[in-house]
Amino acid sequence: MRCQPHQKNQVYIWLKNKQFCLLCDETADGAAPICMACETDLPWLGDHCQTCALPLPSAGLTCGQCLKQPPAFERVIAPWLYSFPVDSLITRFKHNAKWPFGHLLGELLAQALQHRFEEDLPRPELLLPVPLATRRLRQRGFNQAAMLARWLGTRLDLPCDERSLSRVQDTGAQQTLKARERRNNLRDAFALTPGASFRGRRLALVDDVLTTGSTAQALARLLMNAGAARVDVYCLARTPKPGDAA
Template sequence: MHCQPHYKGQVYIWLKNKQNCLLCDEPSDSPLPLCDPCADELPWLGAQCMHCALPLPTAGLTCGQCLLHPPAFQQVIAAWRYDFPLDALISRFKHQAKWPFGRLMAELLAQFLHYRFNEGLPRPDSLLPVPLSRQRLRQRGFNQAEMLARWLGKELQLKVAGDLLRRRLDTPAQQGLDARARRRNLRQAFSLTGEVEVEVAGRHLALVDDVLTTGATAQALARLLMDAGARRVDVYCLARTPRPETRD
């Protein structure tokens, strides 16, 4: 069953020269529907863990969790902390199907990734959206991670392997669970459905999701891909939660 929307038209006039800011409704100073003052007030992620992007007081460090248990993924690339007003934008995109907010955040993340690529971050061979369970996909009607991956793939000219990963178990929602419970929740939850030798073995892959909290989902998927022969797995997401108490 494919519930992912395939709307071919524009959600709004994305290339229009004059647009209003989606946050304050004032005229935008750029082709994006976001004015410069609102862009400056977004919770941009500063100093962070070199692997999982957990916000830290000083740049260039690795958090205690990654030191004790090195993750299967190489690096998390996130543009923002999961904080106001970005948390509201993600929630409205994800739970209320406000696609313009998702499109805006994907465009900004693409610009951020362009900058990181120019600074030396290796470009992946493919983008892989984090899959939803069939039950949650039916309830929501779309997979926000797949929509983000499609937008990013178009902006970055990267292949999107949307059908490579499958969530085979309808596990309980991750929200509200601590790190240990999240890991238990995800045991054997994912599988590969594509041609592993062609799409995974020896390739650099990037998982795409909206928010990274404990990293349990990213860890489970990265481990699956690395065990299948991937050369490197990164994680691209909109936001990283700044709450270390949710980690274990």
């Protein structure tokens, strides 16, 4: 396991009274290390598909893909578009072990989820991080989805299960593949560990970014086939449709 980085302003005490914004280094306004100006300027997701959170021109709509082929998951919750600076923060968290950036985004996601729970979103019984293949986990040293799930679980008082889902095939990177190639790439890639039981339970998958939704669909289908009552997806950011402006 890698240690947290030691560069200036990257390691901090999360519960100390005075925080500095991780984006601009100004004094933060609250407990989280981000100032109000930088938080406001984040690429917040506007109108989007009610199911998969794909950015859309109007509110209250469902995208054509979800109408044509309804996914196994019920709803995707993502606060931001995958664009600057959120894309950079996620990349540095995920690929450069800059954990404070991930913790900051996880804290803001937890706040967004708590607000949704108070409105209309059913509270899950269990958080399930998207698993990494063993080789990828060994190379990276940590699973960013598992770290997010732990932070969300602590903040929202929800249990987190990191053992019941496994990635049994190392399918390689998904980023360069098209939607159909991603779906084919993930066929039979995941499995439930022996003894895992989800019958009648409300579940939430946790990941960093949702692009085509192929990974979420594969896992949600696996869980629904195992008897889950509902599967939602919680992630930091949603990519726009290819060709659309971010």
